[in-house]
Amino acid sequence: MTYRPIAALLGCLLLLPGATYAAADKKDEKPKWDVNAAHGKTRSVRFSTDEGTWLDLDVSPNGKSIAFSLLGDLYLLPIEGGKARRITQGAAWDVQPRFSPDGKEIAYTSDRGGGNNIWRMPVIGGEGTQVSKEDFRLLNNPAWTPDGQYLIARKHFTGERSLGAGELWMYHIAGGAGLQLTKQKNDQQDLGEPAVSPDGNFVYFSEDVSRGPSFQYNKDPHGLIYAIKRLDRRDGEIETVIATPGGAVRPEPSPDGKSLAFVKRVREKTVLEKVDLDSGEVKTIWDGLSHDMQEAWAIFGPYPNYAWTPDSQALVIWAKGKLWRVDANTGAHAEIPFSADVEQTVAEPLRFEQRIGEGTFKPKMIRDAATSPDGKTLVFHALGHLWLKALPNGKPSRLGSDDDHYEYQPSFSADGKKMLYTTWSDADQGRIVEHDFAARTSRVLTPKPGFYYGPRYSNDGSRIVYAKTSGSSLTGNLNSGESGVYLMASSGGEVRRLAREGGDPAFSADGKRITFLAGDGLKKKLKSIAIDGSEPRDVFDLKYVNFVSISPDGRWVAFTELFNAYVAPMPSTGGSIELSKDTKAIPVSLISQDVGSYLHWSADSKSLHWMVGPNYHSRDLTETFAFLPGAARDLPKPGSDKPVDVGLSVAYDAPGEMFAFTGARLVTMNDAESQQEVIEDGVLVVDGNTIKAIGARGAVAIPANARVIDASGKTIVPGYVDVHAHVNHFTSGVVPQQNWAYYTNLAFGVTTTHDPSATTETVFSQAELVEAGAMVGPRIFSTGTILYGADGDFKAVVNSLDDARAHLRRMQANGAFSVKSYNQPRRDQHQQINQAARELGMLVVEEGGSTFNHNMPMILDGVTSIEHNIPVAPLYADVINLWKETDVRNTPTLVVSYGGLSGEYWWYARDNVWEDKKLNRFFPRETLDARSIRRETAPDWDYYHIEVAKAAKKLRDAGIKISTGGHGQLQGLSLNWETWMLTQGGFSNFEALRAATIDGADMIGLSKQIGSLTPGKRADFVVLNSNPLENIRATIDTRYVAVNGRVFDVDADMAEVGGKQRKAPEFYWQRHHEGRTFGIEYGPTAPCHCPKSGTLHTH
DSSP states (O other): OOOOOHHHHHOOOOOOOOGGGHHHHHTTOOOOOOTTSOOSSEEEEEEEESOOSSOOEEEOTTSSEEEEEETTEEEEEETTOEEOEEOOOSSSOEEEEEEOTTSSEEEEEEOTTSSOEEEEEETTOOOOEEOOOOSSSOEEEEEEOTTSSEEEEEEEEOOSSTTOEEEEEEEETTEEEEEEOOOOSSSSSOEEEEEEOTTSSEEEEEEEOSSOSSBOSOOOTTSOOEEEEEEETTTOOEEEEEOOTTOOEEEEEOTTSSEEEEEEEETTEEEEEEEETTTOOEEEEEEEEOOOOTTSOOTTOSSOOOEEOTTSSEEEEEETTEEEEEETTTOOEEEEOEEEEEEEEEEOOOOOOOOOOOSEEOOOOOEEEEEOTTSOEEEEEETTEEEEEETTTOOOEESOOOOSSEEEEEEEOTTSSEEEEEEEETTTEEEEEEEETTTTEEEEOOSSOBOEEEEEEOTTSSEEEEEEOOOBTTTBOTTOOSOEEEEEETTOOOEEEEESSOEEEEEOTTSSEEEEEEEETTEEEEEEEETTSOOOEEEEEESSEEEEEEOTTSSEEEEEETTEEEEEEOOOOSSOEEOOTTOSSSOOEEOOSSOOEEEEEOTTSSEEEEEETTEEEEEEGGGTOTTSTTOOSSOOOTTOSOOEEOOOOEEOOOOOOEEEEEEEEEEOOTTTTTOOOEEEEEEEEEETTEEEEEEEBTTBOOOTTOEEEEOTTOEEEEOEEESSOOOSOOOOSOOOSSOHHHHHHHHTTEEEEEESSOOHHHHHHHHHHHHTTSSOOSEEEEOOSOEEOSSSTTOOOOOSHHHHHHHHHHHHHTTOSEEEEEOOOOHHHHHHHHHHHHHHTOEEEEEOSSOHHHHHHHHHTTOSEEESOOSSSSOOHHHHHHHTTSOOEEEOOGGGOTTSOOTHHHHHHHSOGGGOHHHHHHSOHHHHHHHHSSOOOOOGGGOTHHHHHHHHHHHHHTTOOBOOOOTTSSTTHHHHHHHHHHHHTTOOHHHHHHHHTHHHHHHTTOTTTSSSOOTTSBOOEEEESSOTTTOGGGGGOEEEEEETTEEEEGGGTTEEESTTOOOOOOOHHHHSOOSOOOSTTTOSSSSOSSOOOSOOBOO
């Protein structure tokens, strides 16, 4: 098991009101957030439509009316069709209407209370009544019992990985906490879609019975995913009703109780069938349904609600954008025409221009901070090296002058005369080094290279403890055996392994024991062991706590929990106790506002220090606990301290060379909305990091001092912008000096990446190295750690606007201009994050987790972009006409499309991916072979990404901009796949290139600086050997790639042309072949980019 260093465990910590201040905060309690209120600038959108997308419906008990949901409102329609009457309105998203048995009320799912719950309202209209009142385990799919007294619904249980699973619960119509009917079998396999038999004895439901319990993007619908089961309400027994290949979902018993209708997959079609409940005979009714969602997450159900007519002779169902009446015996089907007036409120999207810096910048990803024992000096890591700063106002200076090794994790001796730290270089790997301040000398303490973290002195300075771990997919795994916690004398000599696993080791106050963190996820412990390896003990049981630090005197314990930092007296009970911010056994206090990383004690145990971006914070215990001598009567609130800016400023990389590329075809992307500018036999002049001039040969003067590169017969396009790029940023600890994932992306033409889920420390450390010119790579932008709404020790709890502000401030402090809201369960949480972003000028990229009823409210609420595709395809006039009235973008990530087989499998099946020259040079071969050589295939109609691409084309034609995201499936190549797949959906080659260049740049607010070949913009471009306007697959036929004016020769293995004349890179597998393959269990490139958890899953 790999243990993360302190920084990775802390991440970046945030502002939230703490337990000690709860009473004070209560008097300042703010009004409850109103989902229906306007947040930011809004406007009304009105139009009429005669088709709809994913419409839930029900038929009234008298057979005269249809209730259906359209774009978040409920409508009533005569059974014969006609003009629909809207009966709910407002920003709330109302779906899944169900008539009460007496026909007087409608139950429905609504987020109008903040999150999805079950509501009911009179059929004639009027105020709704909330039935269930959940704020985390949200509900959908209401079904009435025949007596009209209860509603049975699916309760959603978010697990440690994404969307989780469901249970059936029953609620009295007057309210209450509800009664559980079924229990989820694990965190991944869903259960839902309840329907009650006419006599009330049975509750039918669909359940995922696939092999599970691992998470999968694309389950096989031609096998068995869902089965229909029924619960006997009389004795609690559950039996399977139908389970066949193609699955069975959305059960609907006939009013006469004789038949059960259901939906299944038959090859390329989704089919309506029925089973005779007496004989078991199954009959196909109609094969004209729309694509079901069995392959995806479908927490609202794999198909929309439909209903029988009261005489049990027909069914009314949505399909292909229309409502249909289908004869239950013959399958004859007729459209029920309707028209509906739509009125919705849309918020102004979060669009803010970003700037690529010039001159100097202040690094924000300050990590590995340590304060000297006398409190006069701060040591910290930035840009690969350790820096010293005299507190409070000194100017930072490098600890040493070794540019060949990165330096990390400083730790002072108790007398302050010496300091331990670790180093890393790709050639030499890691070491522990001791620095003597007086002698100004350093010596290596570790006997061999490896992966070393957290070295600490004992209080008397005679011993050193440290952790040894395995490597990562970026560094390789050589010399990573025998991980664990180690002890050695500070003078050198024998090294003793105390524990086989553990991280963040530290000495006890008397130096006789070592504490260390063990475990991962929601099952962690702080352990203790004697220095001779005897008497192992458990000190704390930890769930959400992910870092613990005991004070040097042993009297206090500081810890972080869900990004908050707390401190408490250190108890000693002789046994293990649970440590949590919520404990009532001992006083626990929040210590800071906008708490940052690298929390550490002062040498005298009287104060704590930490970082928030470039700001150094401190807080005394006397400002924290009123019972301490010298404490003030009124304690200062967290955040009242004045932080110290580390004051580091460095130069941006600034190439000084001039280039002229002559004779090429220039596809400029200038004014690409209204023209397709192509300059034949053109000249492109680069001055430093900027495009100086472009034009036809003879119309552009070539400076005498320019390095001329003959590009005759070649095509130059803007550098590709991957706005959903997981560029292997999920490792922690050391970063490589030469990152193979960065080189791979550049070699394939990707010059800008935006990573919407990454380890904060890892991604911004490398982004700043690239900005400073110390590392080769594309431009690196990121959200950092996602604002995760599911369970885990890094989930982001958002229950107020202040919570959201704190989360966004902490991300902005470390360099993010965007955040990713990921599976926050409630609508009010999404809106609060958006409002905080609006105030801070940040972008919000959000994904609805393959759920139409999550994606659409996100569009209404004005996010910057919807990441991944809307799972429903095609999209019909209702969605198109609403979406086009906003400026919310979409990045469909066809490589991992939701709702069906993902696009990446198309290319594995049809291309010899393992033969690609650039992948073989820049990508770990063993991982490439394992991912690409043995592959599955399917007929063209089974690849759902083509339908998704067609939907994207329809959106783009309506003016909704589409961006490209390679998702890190195969670094660099997957972004090109994404571009090619757009043409499978009808995009022209130019339109696909536009999506991969200027539209992507515009989505992240950088279109004024990159994305087109325009004088004055940054020199990011790709020289191709062939013409992608003729053959879109020419996008990977790269000859030169330029980023920020640095030109790299692809044919020379990405050696730099001129400039710093950096040689072709050398990666770990070229230095030392090793047998371990990284990432096979998670996908092709790295430990899984998905939020980590203890849940096994596959892609």
